[in-house]
Amino acid sequence: MTALTDIGVTAPSYDELVARVLDGAIGPDPRTERIAVAFTTRQAVRHEGRSGGYRNEVLSLRLAEAVGSCAVEPGGLPDGAVDDCVGADVARLLEHELLPVRVAALDAYLMHALPHGPANGARSFPLPAGTSLEKSRARARAVVELIDAAPGATVVVVGVVNSLLEALRARGLAYVPCDLKGGTTEWGEPVRTDALAELERCDAVLASGMTLGNGSFEPLRQHAQRHGKPLVMFAQTGSAVLPRLIGAGVSAVCAEPYPFFWLDGGPGTIHRYGAAL
Structure with a gap:
């Protein structure tokens, strides 16, 4: 197995990636991009034949055609987090006090600017x-x-x-x-x-x-x-x-x-x- 190099935009760290997004170096100005829909998805599962199960909770943000997501510990997201995100611009959410909100906002922005596909290395x-x-x-x-x-x-x-x-x-x-x-x-x-x-x-x-x-x-x-x-x-x-x-x-x-x-x-x-x- 050998590494591929044609994956397009990269950054040396997560913080640098955020900084480049905030500077408008990767795509549209994040101050002009607003989250239209915010929602959570909760799941409990026990697969047939398995002795145990698990639960998931995910915060997702819709930006135009893209959805960005961040999983959280079940019950760990404050009730007001979803309301904070609706109508907010991406730049503001990238500085939100809650890390999962910041991650979901970055994911939504990058999904919008660099969608999964061959042109972006996928x-x-x-x-x-x-x-x-x-x-x-x-x-x-x-x-x-x-x-x-x-x-x-x-x-x-x-x-x-x-x-x-x-x-x-x-x-x-x-x-x-x-x-x-x-x-x-x-x-x-x-x-x-x-x-x-x-x-x-x-x-x-x-x-x-x-x-x-x-x-x-x-x-x-x-x-x-x-x-x-x-x-x-x-x-x-x-x-x-x-x-x-x-x-x-x-x-x-x-x-x-x-x-x-x-x-x-x-x-x-x-x-x-x-x-x-």
Whole structure:
């Protein structure tokens, strides 16, 4: 697997990316771009045949034809956050006190300015119609293919998704599951709550875009960049943000904009960046 370089606009860090957006260096003036619709999506799931389940909550902002999203801990978003966003310009929201609002606003802006597609470095990957578990497994295979690591390598997984762990097993990759919620995996393995403490013993990192919204992304990016380790992001949160950080610690991204695979049983599309398969 070799890296691709034709991905268009990139930045050396998340903060620099925000600064360039605010300066109007990437697209239209964010002070003139207003959010028309803001909404949250709440989900609870337990796949057939799985012993446990989970919940998701996502803040999404609509800018013209684009939707940007940021996952939050269920119940963690203040009631007034959605009202704050409606009618507000992107520049104002990029300076909002809530990090998830800032991330969703940046994602919406970049989805509008640099939509997923070949012109901006994306390769589409079709997800077949099916049950939630079938679609979860199909997405997991698409994500894990992006990891440039040989069988036997150890991957720190930040944001535990059992289908991803299953796909890593199928590739012969060892993993250290990490999630702030702790608990155990489907196979009874303990989930570590401090991903940063596990990084030194890994060969690669596989992380959820949700790390953008909880503030844990930057240390992962810096570690990967400093040590030359692959950092692959699976991104419902920040699907248009993370591709712009390829080459600055991020090696590949599986981008999944709203609507997510778990919202519909029909066929769908995800977008992969930064690796030749």
